[in-house]
Amino acid sequence: MSSKDYYSVLGVSRSASADEIKKAYRKLAMQYHPDRNPGDKAAEAQFKLINEAYEVLGDAKKRQVYDTVGPQGFSEGFDPGGFPGGFSGGFGRGSGSFGDIFSEVMDGFFGGMGGSASGGRSQGEHILRQVDLSFEEAALGKEISIKIARWESCAPCSGNGSKNGKSVTVCSTCRGTGLIRVQQGFFIVQRTCNACGGEGRVISEICPACSGKGRISVDRTITRSIPAGVTTGMRVRISGEGHAGLQGGPAGDLYLDISVRPHPVFVREGDDLVVEKNLTLTQAIFGTTLEIPTLGAGYPLKVDPGTQPGTVRRIRGKGIANPATKGIGDLVVRLGVEIPTRLTREQREILERYAEVSGDAPAAGSSPDGGLFSKVKSIFD
Template structure:
């Protein structure tokens, strides 16, 4: 099944800024995260969005994707005319018989693979930051052979078949010219070298699996779906190459009282009918403390009040967001007879809820819908 266009996955165009791409990914991550979306395809869509963001948020990968799409320009061009051509250099060899470039040196240092670790934290840990240790299983360079794969006191030998190139060549002279067909060397499996006496610890691979403890600093203000890069903590490189990086993906648990939108915090507070009608001063919990909030007389339900600077610390910048308090007027459900009498008296004096008034309202509605 062919992959969807990464821009289509995130719902942005090719001219989208890095910030727009990030916002689109965060929106998709919140929508399709398996912890909150139980649809059968939610996890696949979440992974699809993650893959798209990993490419489009990296300038080098994005440039490569914009030029080549999902095709890896470094892959071989297998299947062309039933022959396996090793790369662009081999295409020139095929038609012109030259020794074009494009060969990879199998003995050159290679960077290790990147790793990804998903970490779930509490709501307030995301707000205020956190330092913790995580345990990562990864491959590391073998301490016994120092990554060579050879038994101590010995060293790998250059392959006598491919002479260190990692490829075997079959030359054919045809009516169209000289064709050079390259394949992975069957003697050394493309490594360019042979290890006769293998290391007893890593069995010739040069790498071993280990559990590594890594100290992580989560910055204050990090949001769900954020990705922290820990340089050099990925898989070990090959033949002296640098290690890859570790990417820690943050998942933030929901809070029972607060909701977050960007750097702002939202909460809902109940008011009694008396408080809303007469006004009051109530106590509101914030992320750090309790503060007083003045409710003016005549406040209606669903009214919002802003507590400036009581939101989340800004991850890139100074200051904090705001806290928005929504008040909801709660209708009492259990009234004593005295309370009911008082409300009836109130309704009578204010002209509310009388039979005559209800009739007049009904008549006005009838006229509005049916005409005179």
């Protein structure tokens, strides 16, 4: 075993993470592999040293021994806490083909997709449906029933795809992986196994109910409760109500995309329920009690004398539930003042008298200044 610094061999620091060590190994192994350097003895020697270093640093226990006692911890006959016979013999990675290393590199780039089998157990597909709700249904919650067509496990073959659930053998061509490796010039690529169609198995007697698919199409009605407080754009997940998995794999999920119709009275702002209410001129001046609509019973709101247009009143806990936090928003009442568009002569005389007493009436020959008198006068202009 070489006494060289394995960290230097891989070009990493002693504090390097496992991922950094693996990434460095892959890069160097690709560079110095004998398949890419035919007849180059120096590259071959360096390739062996790279594999030697990674065999130690790529294993957490071996790396700990190396960091403690150095390369001598792996000399002939040394047994560092459960590694019998040391590691003076050959290394598995040293004898690997370039195609093996290339596949490992591709796995790192694409999250393992390049080397994963297409056959075997796999989760069923998800189902997505649109659900249209009224404002009240979305705010208060509602139990809905939705019809879907989905793949379900075939009962006669228990999802196996073979007659009576038997007569299934592992594909001898791909050895159950569903994939085969094919060399194309310098590279080795993976393809779906033609012998089994990527299933990784061969069925001698196909189930007549599902034609060997292991799944049959079934129409179902799913009934579930939509939680209170959902809003347009939310997606509700119903676990396990999607398509059945393949070869006994778990079922997919059913997703419901929520769409909420607008309301003629209410507006939603976050978890708050917003209502706009107009007061008459006398109600704004003298005060009153208004019946404010809510999602339940009406709420009596006391309005103080002299309430100004644009006044906002907030009633705690009378808004909409939040399905995530379980909190409840407020009822927000925005008050306006409705100016009459028509007045009787008596009403006008009273308001003109009020304007004179309050000093709001314009002087003779002057222009209206926008006060109460001018607003009333403009009704008749």
